[in-house]
Amino acid sequence: MAKIIIDSGKKFRGLGLRExxxxxxxxxxxxxxDFKIRYSQTFIGVLWGVLQPAVQITVLWLVFSHFxxxxxxxxxxxxxxxxxxxxxxxxSFVVNNSGNSIIGAQDMVKKVYFPRLVIPxxxxxxxLIDFTIYLCILxxxxxxxxxxPPGQVIFLPLFILMNVIAALSVGIWLSxxxxxxxxxxxxxxxxxQLGFYVTPVIYPAERVINGLPKWATxxxxxxxxxxxxxxxxxxxxxxxxxxxxxxxxxxxxxLIFASGVYFFRRVEYVMSDII
Amino acid sequence: MPMSDVAIKxxxxxxxxxxxxxxxxxxxxxxxxxFSSKKAREExxxxxxxxxxxxxxxxxxVVGKNGAGKSTLLKVLSRITQPTTGRAEINxxxxxxxxxxxxxxxxxxxKENIFLNGTILGMTRSEIARKYDxxxxxxxxxxxxxxxxxHYSSGMYVRLAFAVAAHLEPEILIIDEVLAVGDSEFQQKxxxxxxxxxxxxxxxxxxxxxxSAVMSLCNKGILLRQGQLIxxxxxxxxxxxxxxxxxxxxxxxxxxxxxxxxxxxxxxxxKWELTDTEGMPVENGMSGRDVQFHLYFEIxxxxxxPVHFSLxxxxxxxxxxxxxxxxxxxxxxxxxxxAAKSGKVVITVPRVPLPAGIYSxxxxxxxxxxxxxxxxxxxxxxxxxxxxxxxxxTIDPKLAVVYQSSSWxxxxx
Numbered sequence: 001m002a003k004i005i006i007d008s009g010k011k012f013r014g015l016g017l018r019e020x021x022x023x024x025x026x027x028x029x030x031x032x033x034d035f036k037i038r039y040s041q042t043f044i045g046v047l048w049g050v051l052q053p054a055v056q057i058t059v060l061w062l063v064f065s066h067f068x069x070x071x072x073x074x075x076x077x078x079x080x081x082x083x084x085x086x087x088x089x090x091x092s093f094v095v096n097n098s099g100n101s102i103i104g105a106q107d108m109v110k111k112v113y114f115p116r117l118v119i120p121x122x123x124x125x126x127x128l129i130d131f132t133i134y135l136c137i138l139x140x141x142x143x144x145x146x147x148x149p150p151g152q153v154i155f156l157p158l159f160i161l162m163n164v165i166a167a168l169s170v171g172i173w174l175s176x177x178x179x180x181x182x183x184x185x186x187x188x189x190x191x192x193q194l195g196f197y198v199t200p201v202i203y204p205a206e207r208v209i210n211g212l213p214k215w216a217t218x219x220x221x222x223x224x225x226x227x228x229x230x231x232x233x234x235x236x237x238x239x240x241x242x243x244x245x246x247x248x249x250x251x252x253x254x255l256i257f258a259s260g261v262y263f264f265r266r267v268e269y270v271m272s273d274i275i
Numbered sequence: 276m277p278m279s280d281v282a283i284k285x286x287x288x289x290x291x292x293x294x295x296x297x298x299x300x301x302x303x304x305x306x307x308x309x310f311s312s313k314k315a316r317e318e319x320x321x322x323x324x325x326x327x328x329x330x331x332x333x334x335x336x337v338v339g340k341n342g343a344g345k346s347t348l349l350k351v352l353s354r355i356t357q358p359t360t361g362r363a364e365i366n367x368x369x370x371x372x373x374x375x376x377x378x379x380x381x382x383x384x385x386k387e388n389i390f391l392n393g394t395i396l397g398m399t400r401s402e403i404a405r406k407y408d409x410x411x412x413x414x415x416x417x418x419x420x421x422x423x424x425x426h427y428s429s430g431m432y433v434r435l436a437f438a439v440a441a442h443l444e445p446e447i448l449i450i451d452e453v454l455a456v457g458d459s460e461f462q463q464k465x466x467x468x469x470x471x472x473x474x475x476x477x478x479x480x481x482x483x484x485x486x487s488a489v490m491s492l493c494n495k496g497i498l499l500r501q502g503q504l505i506x507x508x509x510x511x512x513x514x515x516x517x518x519x520x521x522x523x524x525x526x527x528x529x530x531x532x533x534x535x536x537x538x539x540x541x542x543x544x545x546k547w548e549l550t551d552t553e554g555m556p557v558e559n560g561m562s563g564r565d566v567q568f569h570l571y572f573e574i575x576x577x578x579x580x581p582v583h584f585s586l587x588x589x590x591x592x593x594x595x596x597x598x599x600x601x602x603x604x605x606x607x608x609x610x611x612x613x614a615a616k617s618g619k620v621v622i623t624v625p626r627v628p629l630p631a632g633i634y635s636x637x638x639x640x641x642x643x644x645x646x647x648x649x650x651x652x653x654x655x656x657x658x659x660x661x662x663x664x665x666x667x668x669t670i671d672p673k674l675a676v677v678y679q680s681s682s683w684x685x686x687x688x
Contacts, residue, residue, distance in 0.1 A: 002446075004365040006351065008289075008358040029394040033380060033387075040382045040423075111374045112395055113354040269357035272350070273292070 015261060019115045026114055030122035035129065049133055057085065057137065064202045072204060075237050076145045079138075083232045084201035086134035087159075090127050091167040091225055092192045098123035098171030099188040102179050106275045116268050117261075120175045124168045142236065150238040159231035162253055166224040169257040176264045179275050199225045204233075209243055221245040224253045282447055282478040283329040283352065287361035290322040290347050290502075321347040322358070323502040329495070331366075334479040336493035336510050338486075338517045344502040345482045349373060349451050352480065367446030367478070370397055374451070376436030381425035385416060385435055388424055392439045406442045413468070414438035434461060441468045447478045466492060486514050486593030518591050518635075528654050530638075535651070541576035542640045542647035545617070547654065552623065560627045560656060562678065563663030568622040570638060572648070574615055580642040581608035584620050587637040588629070588656060596629065596676055600639075608643070628678040630670065631660040 039045045057078070064070045065077035072080040098120035102109060105119050142149070149156075178184035198220070200208065208220050220226060227249025233239035322344045329335055337345045350356045352363060353371035378395040379388050389410055393403040403410075411417050414435045416427070424432055450469075466488060473479050473492070483489050489496070489510065496513030498505040498520075506516055530544045548569040550556050560566045568586060585600030599622060601608045611618070634656045640647045660669065663678045670678065 002366075002368045004354070004369060006354060006358060006363040006365070008360050008362060025400045026394045026397075029391050029400070033383065033391055036387065037380065037382050108378050108395060110355065111377045112397075113371065114395070114397070272355045273357075 013265070016115055016117070016265065020117055020121075023115050023118050027118045027122050027125070030118065031125040034122070034126045038126075049130065050137075053089065053130070053134055053137060057082065060085070060202060070203050073239075075239070076141075076147075078141050079145055079147055079237060080204075080233070081202065082134065082138040082141055083236050084199070084229045086131065086138055087163045087228050087232055088196065088199055088201045088225060089134050090131040090163060091170075092195065093127040093130055094124045094167035094171045095174065095192055096188060097127065098168070099174035099178055100185055101171075102175045102271065103182070103185070103275065109275055110272050116271060117172070117264060120171045120264075121168065124164065124171060127167065128164075138236075147237065149236045152238075152241075153235050155231070156235040159228055159235060162231070162250065163225075163228050165257055166228060166253045169253065169260040170224070172260040172264050173256065176260075176267050179267070179271055195223070195225070199223055200229050204239070205230050205243070206240060209245065217245055218248060221248040222252055224249050224256065280331050281328050281364075282331045282333070282366055283480070284364040285325055285327050285352075285361070286363070288322055288325040288348075288351065288358050288363055289320060289360040290344075290351055290356065291359040292319045292321055293317070320502050322351065324361070325504050326361075327497065327504060327507050329478060329480070331478055332473075332476050333495045334473045334481065334493045336489035336496045336513065337480060337482045337499065338489060338496055338513055339499035339505075342501070343499040345499055346373070346451055347502075348499070349449050349480065349482060353449050365447060369447045369449060370443040370445035371449035372396070372440050372443070372451065373449075375433060375440055379424060379432070379436060382423055384423055385414075385420040385427070388435065389420075389439055392436060393442075396440065396443055397445075398443065403439075410438045410442050413441060413464075430461075437461070437465055441465060441472075445477070447480070448472065449480045451482045452484065462488075484593075486518070490514055490592055514592055518593060530650060530653060533650055533653070536649060538640070538646040538648040540648065541578060541645070542572050542574055542582065544638050544640070544648055544650060544653070545571045545573050547571065547636070547638070549656070558657070559659050560624075560629070561659045562629060562631060562661035562669075563626050563665070564661050565623065565625050566627055568624070568636075569619050570622070571617070571619040572640065573617045574611070577613045577615070578611060578642045578647075579613075580644065581610050582647075583608045583641050583643050584622075585639040586622055587639070588634045589637060590634055590676065591632065594676070596634065599624065626663065626680075627658060627661075628663065629658045630672055630675070630678065631658050632672075633657050 039048060042048060044051070060081055061078055064081070070077065101119045101123050102116065108114075109116065109119075174184055174188055178188070196202075205226060209217055212220065221243075227242055227246030230239070230242040230246050234241045325348070337348060339345050347356070349371065350373070351358050352365065353369065353373065355371075355373070376388075376392060378392055380391060383391060389407065390400060390403055394400060411420065414437075416431045416435050419427065419431065424435070427435070448469075469479065469481075469492060479493075481489065481493055493510045495508065496510040497507050498513050498517055500520070505520075506513060528548060529546045531546070548556060548571075549558070549560065550567045550569060552565045552567060554567070557566070570584065570586070583601050585598065585602070587595055587599075588597040590596050609620070635652050636654055636656050637649075637651045638653045639649045663669070664680060
């Protein structure tokens with residue numbers, strides 16, 4: 001028989017992975033709910049999921065390739081852009097949505113027990129749908145330009161995984177923080193907006209490495225997405241492999257992930273009291 | 276491992292809230308906190324040192340006034356909030372129902388919400404699929420399952436939500452005041468369903484202000500007052516204890532200082548009196564004897580609309596026995612002169628139809644739109660044994676809660 005111990009003395013109870021896995025149906029239902037609601041009562045429905053990125057891509061392409069003329073060393077700009085935009089779009093979606101997710105689900109949090117991590121993770125799952133759409137557009141563009149990905153494309157799943165973990169970790173941190181400090185509701189969109197420019201989405205990371213002093217480059221690569229986008233371009237476009245700086249990004253991802261989950265589990269027990 | 280017959284074991288359980296810091300903070304407060312000494316916070320103990328055990332199969336009513344800690348106790352046992360001290364051990368799978376329809380989304384259809392709400396309450400999707408037909412049947416809204424619930428009436432909404440909850444199959448069920456919603460017919464259906472659940476050997480923890488629901492459903496009770504455990508035992512004793520504790524001081528019929536009241540205060544009850552029909556004060560009523568209630572009030576804000584009064588008489592088990600109001604008289608509501616500063620209404624009750632006992636009276640005044648003043652447990656109304664039927668006989672209290680005289684004729688052929 002299941003036995004539940006409620007103990008005031010114990011403040012941290014591990015990751016609760018088993019419980020999280022037991023809640024997979026809830027996780028699935030919440031993600032599906034968000035998907036359903038997003039396009040409910042719209043005329044063209046899911047088509048918006050394609051139309052939105054298509055417009056964004058077109059605008060960025062026109063502005064940065066034609067008007068500003070960003071140099072990408074011979075790679076067609078559209079292909080170059082999408083290798084950066086796909087992981088970034090996923091990252092910003094998850095950070096924006098899971099950051100406020102616990103506050104958004106406060107009615108549930110106050111009335112029902114379940115592992116709270118399900119909430120931000122279900123937002124990441126929703127983001128995967130958009131991510132897939134971006135990747136499809138990316139592969140169509142590669143085909144149009146007859147670009148055959150090089151052998152290191154086998155590492156792409158690794159970078160996708162890192163992308164998911166990075167987005168989720170930041171999302172988990174912010175969802176836990178924004179409960180107590182609602183200021184984050186305003187900080188998150190600003191940071192995401194700024195992040196678009198301090199991440200090598202619309203320009204090559206090499207311009208930063210070559211253009212900035214060494215110490216500034218170190219700071220630049222504290223951004224977890226910088227290394228990941230370098231990886232994407234290396235896998236798909238045979239761009240230079242992730243620089244030694246990229247390992248800073250990868251280290252940061254691991255750090256944010258571990259600390260985020262730990263922090264979240266610590267505040268999980270007071271969530272319903274302070275929300 | 277031997278099967279334990281204890282379902283819930285609670286030891287020294289306390290829950291403290293810090294007033295003023297209950298809500299979310301802001302970054303400014305965080306920085307202010309770093310640079311200034313920690314300000315003294317007011318503490319509030321919602322639960323204080325509770326220790327008790329609940330056996331498998333017991334249906335326990337948790338009874339107490341608002342603020343006694345009932346909901347906090349359920350929240351702690353549901354693992355929604357963490358206790359400040361102490362521990363609890365729960366043997367079995369728990370489902371808690373602190374609200375009906377948690378997570379219901381207005382944009383989704385009835386069918387989709389069954390799955391959403393079900394998984395939030397801890398069911399798996401396959402479990403819901405298996406019970407789906409039963410849930411639909413119970414809800415009685417089968418025709419509207421493909422309609423978004425935003426188009427539902429509130430009654431349909433509650434039915435659907437409760438239908439999902441009623442099909443939870445935990446070993447331990449924790450229920451908070453959820454029956455307060457919905458029409459009475461459906462409430463009965465839900466109580467019936469819960470009764471079924473309890474017969475199947477499950478342990479239930481049930482909070483309600485409806486003492487007759489508690490009495491009919493539970494076999495054990497826990498009485499809480501200001502976060503402390505006052506008494507644990509058979510439900511009858513607990514409810515009686517609770518009702519007695521609610522009473523005002525018997526002889527004090529002055530209502531000026533009653534703080535536990537609702538309403539905007541345009542009119543306020545100041546005191547009440549009991550007299551015979553000659554206007555001579557009496558201590559108690561008597562079965563079969565006429566009595567008058569005098570309700571004195573002050574007027575703080577004159578009412579342009581007609582004013583409505585009501586007097587409710589409630590028995591020891593919190594059952595409303597009599598409800599007398601201006602609505603149910605030939606003359607109706609009172610038009611009160613704008614210049615009046617205070618006044619009284621006199622209610623004549625011919626031949627009090629109540630068996631001997633101690634009742635409490637509940638007072639209410641409004642303009643049928645806004646509540647001016649409402650006092651529950653405004654005082655005791657003691658009824659002495661009297662000769663209601665004019666022949667010296669009384670009725671076994673098990674057979675009737677009120678008296679009604681009748682005339683009988685015999686027709687034979």
